[in-house]
Amino acid sequence: MTDDERRRDCGAFWDTIHGTLAHILWGDRTWMSRFSGWAKPDAGMKDSPRLIDDYTAQSVARIEADRGIESWAAGVTDAWLADDLVWSSGATGRELRGPREFLVAHFFNHQTHHRGQAHALITNASQKTGGTDLFVLLDGPR
Numbered sequence: 001m002t003d004d005e006r007r008r009d010c011g012a013f014w015d016t017i018h019g020t021l022a023h024i025l026w027g028d029r030t031w032m033s034r035f036s037g038w039a040k041p042d043a044g045m046k047d048s049p050r051l052i053d054d055y056t057a058q059s060v061a062r063i064e065a066d067r068g069i070e071s072w073a074a075g076v077t078d079a080w081l082a083d084d085l086v087w088s089s090g091a092t093g094r095e096l097r098g099p100r101e102f103l104v105a106h107f108f109n110h111q112t113h114h115r116g117q118a119h120a121l122i123t124n125a126s127q128k129t130g131g132t133d134l135f136v137l138l139d140g141p142r
Contacts, residue, residue: 001127003055010121017125019049020118022058024111026051028065031107034087035100036072044090076104 006018014020026041026048033040043051052058081101089096122129 001122001125005125005127006055008125010124012117012121014049014114014117016049017118017121018055018058020114020121021062022051023048024114024118025058025062025065027110027114028069028107031103031110032065032069032072034085035104035107036068038068 001017003018007016009015010017012020014023023045026043026045029038029041032038041048041051052061081104083100084097085100085103086095086097088094119129119132
């Protein structure tokens with residue numbers, strides 16, 4: 001897919017394929033800053049589609065984020081999940097509190113929601129995405 005195709009305004013919530021993918025990364029970094037002390041993105045939510053302008057750099061950052069999320073998830077305990085998280089929300093402009101187990105579910109649901117949008121935009125651009133069924137990607141049911 002060309003850079004022009006990735007940046008074509010498709011009328012999506014985050015406008016473009018590139019913007020949607022950047023927003024997912026922004027959301028992951030934002031939540032991981034709360035969950036695990038990662039650096040919070042410099043951009044606010046409205047600027048998240050422009051988090052990383054270069055697609056290659058964005059792809060590398062995505063791979064690094066996924067590795068970091070996997071490492072963090074491997075260390076999550078029931079005790080950690082049972083506690084609340086308190087954070088300052090830029091979206092609401094106030095301090096919020098919520099159960100970590102719910103917020104972790106939201107974290108992954110946010111990814112799933114926007115990845116679905118990206119998939120629809122990519123297929124609408126007549127591009128192949130390959131297999132997406134988890135049971136196939138994980139070598140079948142266990």
